[in-house]
């Protein structure tokens with residue numbers, strides 16, 4: 001028996017590395033999916049790739065930080081599938097890196113909008129549907145940067161701390177009503193977002209950065225996107241029926257240790 005048979009799940013940032021790897025796993029586990037992304041071209045390619053495996057997939061090009069777009073992706077899901085059982089709220093961006101003392105105010109506001117407002121809006125417009133149905137599960141994507149400072153990334157870091165706060169608050173509000181809200185805190189994962197950060201952080205670029213950041217984890221390597229997706233799938237499924245309000249490190253032990 002698959003873990004998510006007949007469940008309807010929305011994945012935001014669904015054309016990106018973690019989002020799409022997760023979507024593939026959710027489809028493998030029997031879920032019907034709405035993929036949401038601001039990058040329409042990549043979204044169409046990824047949705048077609050998934051549909052070719054036999055999965056039921058709706059694709060919605062949308063800006064997850066815009067209220068009307070979030071209402072639209074929820075409505076499109078209800079129209080296509082008639083219900084909503086899960087949301088993996090995952091869209092995000094790294095933003096420019098600079099010390100806090102130099103950080104551009106407009107860039108700070110932009111990152112708050114994309115990484116944090118989008119998470120609030122996802123909760124705001126999916127929760128009423130799930131509460132009305134009497135059940136559902138939400139998994140937000142936070143980060144190990146939710147638990148530690150990250151020099152040069154004040155905006156990104158603040159948003160990822162905020163994602164944990166939104167998660168715990170929604171979990172506190174609705175745990176007794178059959179809706180569970182959790183988040184994952186990925187460590188360093190090989191994705192375009194990571195590489196965009198590494199070229200800003202390391203003179204030797206992506207290769208030097210991946211080597212250096214691999215040492216952050218006890219396992220001496222960075223993660224592949226599917227390693228995050230497997231945990232998201234579990235948290236969205238009924239197998240995680242008593243897991244609520246938690247922030248799951250999927251980080252190869254990075255938060256568990258002080259490397260020296």
Ligand SMILES: NC(=O)c1ccc[n+]([C@@H]2O[C@H](COP(=O)([O-])OP(=O)(O)OC[C@H]3O[C@@H](n4cnc5c(N)ncnc54)[C@H](O)[C@@H]3O)[C@@H](O)[C@H]2O)c1
Nearest residue numbers: 013015016017018038063064091092143186188189191193
């Ligand atoms: N890669 C890592 O090491 C790492 C670590 C911790 C957390 N994360 C988080 O994982 C999530 C996914 O990132 P990824 O690493 O797969 O990067 P990615 O760049 O491959 O995917 C991000 C996706 O989000 C989409 N997106 C960006 N802004 C959007 C918006 N306003 N509306 C809709 N879609 C939007 C992008 O088009 C892209 O497809 C992000 O929230 C990121 O912060 C990544």
